[in-house]
Amino acid sequence: MDKKFFTNIGIAPRFFESRIKDRLYGKPEDFIVEEIFRKKTMKIVLASGSPRRKELLQKLFPEFIIDPANADEISELNGKRIEDVVQQNALMKAQAIQTKHPDSLIIGADTVVYFENRLIGKPKNTLDAQQMLVHFSGKWHSVFTGIALINTRTHQQTINFEESKVKFKTLTPQQIEEYIATGEPNDMAGAYKSQGKGACLIEKIEGSRTNIIGLPMEKLIQELEKIGITTRKQVSFPSSEKKPF
Numbered sequence: 667m668d669k670k671f672f673t674n675i676g677i678a679p680r681f682f683e684s685r686i687k688d689r690l691y692g693k694p695e696d697f698i699v700e701e702i703f704r705k706k707t708m709k710i711v712l713a714s715g716s717p718r719r720k721e722l723l724q725k726l727f728p729e730f731i732i733d734p735a736n737a738d739e740i741s742e743l744n745g746k747r748i749e750d751v752v753q754q755n756a757l758m759k760a761q762a763i764q765t766k767h768p769d770s771l772i773i774g775a776d777t778v779v780y781f782e783n784r785l786i787g788k789p790k791n792t793l794d795a796q797q798m799l800v801h802f803s804g805k806w807h808s809v810f811t812g813i814a815l816i817n818t819r820t821h822q823q824t825i826n827f828e829e830s831k832v833k834f835k836t837l838t839p840q841q842i843e844e845y846i847a848t849g850e851p852n853d854m855a856g857a858y859k860s861q862g863k864g865a866c867l868i869e870k871i872e873g874s875r876t877n878i879i880g881l882p883m884e885k886l887i888q889e890l891e892k893i894g895i896t897t898r899k900q901v902s903f904p905s906s907e908k909k910p911f
Contacts, residue, residue, distance in 0.1 A: 708819060709770040713759040718861070719775060719881045726883065733766065735759035735774065743785060751785075752776045752812030753825045760814040760823075767818060771895070774814040777880045779856035781807040786856050795846055795857040799867070804836035807856070809878045815889050822893045828882035830873030832860070837867060 710730035712723055723730060737758040740751050753776075760774030779786040781801065789795035809830045816823045850864060851857035858864035860871075860878040874882040890896070 707769075708817075709767060711763065711767045711770050711772045713763050713772055713774040714880075716880055718879045722876055722879060722881045722883060723773070726886070731767070731770075733763050735762040737762045739776065741785065741787070743783075748778070748780050748785070748808075748810055749812070749827045749829070752778055752810045753814065753827050754812070756812035756814035757823075757825050760816045764816050764818050769819045770817075772814075772816040772818065773886070774816075775811055775881055777809065777811040777855065777877075779807060779809055781805075781856075788853060788855050789851060789857045792846055795851040796842060798857040799834075799837060799842045799845070799851070802834045802856070802858075802867075803842075804834060806831055806833045808832070809856075811877050811880065811882050811885075813882070813886055813889055815893060817893050820893070824889050824892045826885055826889055828874050828877040828885045830871060830875070830877040830882075832868055832872075832878065833870040834867055835869045841867070 710723075710727045712719060712730055712732050713735040714720075715732060715734035720732060735758075737755070739755045739758065740746070743751060755776035756774040758774070759776065760772045764770075764772055786798060786807070789798055809832060810827055812825065812827045814823065814825045845851065845858075845863065845867065848863050850859050850862050854864070858867055860868065860875070871878065874884055876883045877885070
């Protein structure tokens with residue numbers, strides 16, 4: 667951990683990791699799937715190689731297959747609604763691998779950052795990351811995730827999306843420079859990691875916190891119920907909490 671970075675941003679580093687994990691991920695017992703579903707030997711397949719989605723999904727399904735999909739994703743709006751784009755991308759990812767996994771539940775997801783009517787991807791370089799963070803400083807932006815579920819046993823499928831809103835603190839050039847120096851923005855859409863050191867840049871979050879990570883667990887459980895898969899417990903995430911970290 668970069669102690670200088672945390673000191674300047676205003677959070678004690680020794681409390682950072684445990685606090686963020688508790689607030690973002692919740693407790694493991696909040697995600698227990700009905701035992702009857704496991705006994706039916708249906709495989710769960712995540713059509714993504716994201717380690718963040720993997721960690722979240724493990725709270726719900728202790729065992730599942732990871733099979734990253736190779737789909738031709740939509741990367742420009744071109745007059746389409748952002749919610750339609752993320753849902754279509756998620757469905758294409760799930761469909762891309764469905765023939766490989768009979769008798770399975772396939773989960774596809776697509777997460778994008780949306781700011782001033784355009785999609786924000788991963789920064790191309792350090793300068794690009796700096797410009798993104800300067801634009802976000804003191805302002806709100808949205809994070810959208812599309813979810814697609816395909817039950818290859820019953821041929822049921824469902825799609826939906828989640829939107830979360832994020833407001834950044836007003837950042838100084840020094841804070842932006844120090845955050846970029848951590849290397850964290852390099853492979854992140856929007857050039858920040860909400861569950862990492864980038865949480866220190868955030869003033870407020872409205873909506874699902876797990877959505878910002880890449881897999882909105884509340885919405886996922888709702889979609890599972892639509893195709894007959896229920897959980898024993900309700901999710902206890904602070905989904906609409908407006909307090910800063």
